[in-house]
Amino acid sequence: MSASEIFQPFFVGIFGLAAIWFGVVVFRTSSMVRSALALLFSMTAIGAMFLAMEAEFLGVLQIMMMATEMAIMAIFMVMYMMDPGGMEGMDMTHQKYASIFAGILATLGILAVVFLVEWGPVAEAAHPEEQTRMLGIEIMERSMLIFETAGVTILTAMIAATAIAIERRKS
């Protein structure tokens, strides 16, 4: 057994546990900013899992994108929630029985997928530079239409949202 065969599952496991733990923290705190940043660090841990699984480009991209997204989510939560600091004893949880039931059901579903699917042999990861190249070719060839459609749709939504937000000038 080589060193990477021991260390790889170890780090994937450690970052996986970190991702779950930060995920739990999201719901254990009543501060909006803490909640958003806990979600950020959960996502960062998933990015670190990608890195441990030798999917370098994906990992770095995940770590990069989530920082901005979650920080912007934090500011929106501060703007719209009545007690963003969670200092007045506001309870963030509701519909407890329904959520416990949904949680158990989702866990059983995931476990079923993990154990019942025939995963096949472990694929050898391509060299990181080769992965980046293959991803580029995928985006510019087979998946180009999907990415272009998504891009134009998001741009349209951004322009529309800005147009709605601008106060109408008095004529």
Added chain:
Amino acid sequence: MGRMSITGPLASGAAMLGRESFVPKRRDRVFFEVAPPLLLVSALLAAAVLPLSPGLIVADLATGALFVNAALAYVMVALLMAGWAPNGAYAMVGGFRFLGQLVAYSMLIVMPITAVAMRAESLVTTEVVESQAALPNAIYQPIGFVLFLLAGMAVCFLPPFDLPTAPGELAGGVEAEYTGWRLAVFRLARLVLVVTVAAAVSVFYLGGWLGPVFPPWAWSAAKTLAVAALMLLAGRYVPRLRETHVLEWGWKVGIPLALLNIFVVGVMILVVG
């Protein structure tokens, strides 16, 4: 200790360590303690993928140029934490200002790096340096160079982009509630960040270790220090910008220029090779 004393920063740093570190009463304890080290860690992580000489690099990642940007994104997270944690008005305004500042500068970090990677046909930082053997990128793509340098100053919240700290207006902003050794860590982290961004400018635009006569590491060090000095000095002669102006100029002037830069570099690669 005179005006240009080299021991000055060391002495004032040591003095800061000796002072009592007050903490605000109703703070977010975790964020308050984590923010200064996180700022330091993100600067050090970005520095880890920047080569000092061909063999002298901590981690030669296949996605190095992208990783620099990923690590620098956490500068904003650290400042947001530092702003939120002390439960003080000045700090919070400073923290959220930096989030707005990120919206202005982040594209001006990514887009110039894209053009640099286009020329090198690689995201590996050592290959980016080698692609500049004939001509440094500062001359090959001057628009990208200027944009990246300005955006780099905005990342380091140096004047005239020092909106999150804003001495004289926000009473220190995100730094306002930090004292003693915690403030020392915060200030050290910012200086490390300045050197890291200067090293990134050197690697992406000034040909990194390339240069005649002197050994590679000496060229890297000299270029990095020169850029860092420029970044620290330049803002002293310009008034602080308003956050609305930073956003307006970033989006209305910066991003079109960055796109033009990508287009011009693309044409040059196709025509000149």
